[in-house]
Amino acid sequence: MIRIKDFCYWYPGQDQPALDGIDLEIPEGQFCGVVGPNGAGKSTLCYALSGFAPHFFHGTWEGELQVGKRDVPRSTLGELAGEIGLVFQNSFNQISGARFTVREEIAFGLENLGLKRKEIERRVEETLALIDLEALAERSPFALSGGQQQRVAIASILAMQPKLLVLDEPTSQLDPRGTQEVFKILDKLAGRGGTTVVLVEHKLEWLAAFADRVITFSQGRIVLDGSAKKILADEKLLKLGVGQTQFTQAAAAVQKKKFIPRSRPLPVTLKQAQKFFE
């Protein structure tokens, strides 16, 4: 689905590349988490995958970046819009400002794709129900709380049914139950629907429970890449400033006190932790 070869990207006027020689392949339907310290290049990866870098941010690039059959940096944003969806880190920036209600806001992207009226209505109703926004459908997107706006931003991208879904901390303002709901929806889309999901997320406990794979960025490069279980248990994450779940930290601390043999692999989820300590 995604093939990136030796890709570099520089923001305008910067000498240091924000992405520095990225090699990455992600198969269709994979749920891939992206972690890394602040400023490591995670958001830039999201922009590159969706074509916003370079088409919106300008700057320069080299290397290859393909999504499906599409050569992303050589395609226009219009060509990419129906295939790749990006949920921005700050949902406020994503709201079009061109529509008066949440329902119209979700329809906005679909209208731009040129879908038929009936199909637009069907998808809007479906998405409102899926993201639990029915009660807010007639409210102005600007009169909502941060968490509610974030759900609208997610909904307006999901409604477009992109084959690749790129999300930059989409749950940062959601309460834990809302976060869990979003992860369950992404899991369903990736598992059954065959949607490829690339998700930047600081909430490691949720990545551990749902992601197939975790990629770690540092200074514009990929420094760790593997199964969620393997990467999130790697103690290098502590040095990188990514941190670890408290399950992992508690297990490592107890292992140091020799209550539990070193050979037992460190847990990253509650279930694994329960087994580890029993």
Add this chain to the structure above:
Amino acid sequence: MKLSFEGVFFTYSTGVRALDGIDLSIGSGEFVAIVGENGAGKTTLVKLLNGLLRPDGGKVVVGNWDTAEYSTAQLAGRVGFLFQNPDEQLFERAVQREVAFGPRNLGFSERKIASKSMSALKTVGLADHAEDNPYDLAPFERKLLALAATLAMDTPVLVLDEPSIGQDAAGRRRIGRILRELHTMGSTILLISHDLDFCAEYAERAVVMANGHILADGLVEKIFAQNDLLQRAAVFPPQLVRLAQALKMPTAPLKVDQFVNAYSQWHRRKKRA
């Protein structure tokens, strides 16, 4: 400085009743976490403290001031705010000016403005960016800048709305350490957060809100151990509490070292039995 809400109601012009009879008092120097689902009324509640919103009924008191009798500008000298979205509070063209804005409005002397703003920038780790434009900073740095602007005002009460959002582990620890330091110096701190692991690590008391009401109020270790209560407010207990519950340990540890101690004792006792 102590705070109190006495029989407070608030309804937005859209007809949404955000606060439905709140009684809450907070002692001077307390560190209180306010948790609960999106739309529970947490942000509305704290906005009453500096007059950004005024209650429809009831009384909000900051120190010995009834907020009804004071302007937002006056209250800003007592209650410092870190908003959820830093872009709502940043508007100057240079980082240094952004941080100096609050203290200048409070009428501090130029010397005090310079020293307060520089030390606030140092505290959050942005001293090297003093001349930069706030909009050239990364989102996580803008959050730290907004925190610096709040700290520079040197208020006895601090309200932080989701300070750990968008921060990596190192950033969370930095913010946590700053809050702990302020708490030691006697500041009264209100922390709104969905990040219960963060609250468990730093706060002493927890207030749980749902639908404009207070569901529960008490010591963090007591409140965060109550699964059913927290689920009613759309939040889950901290990771270590859930782990201890899954293992049927008798305690609800909030920090890694507490868990390790509790586990060691429990492990020994189980071995003997």
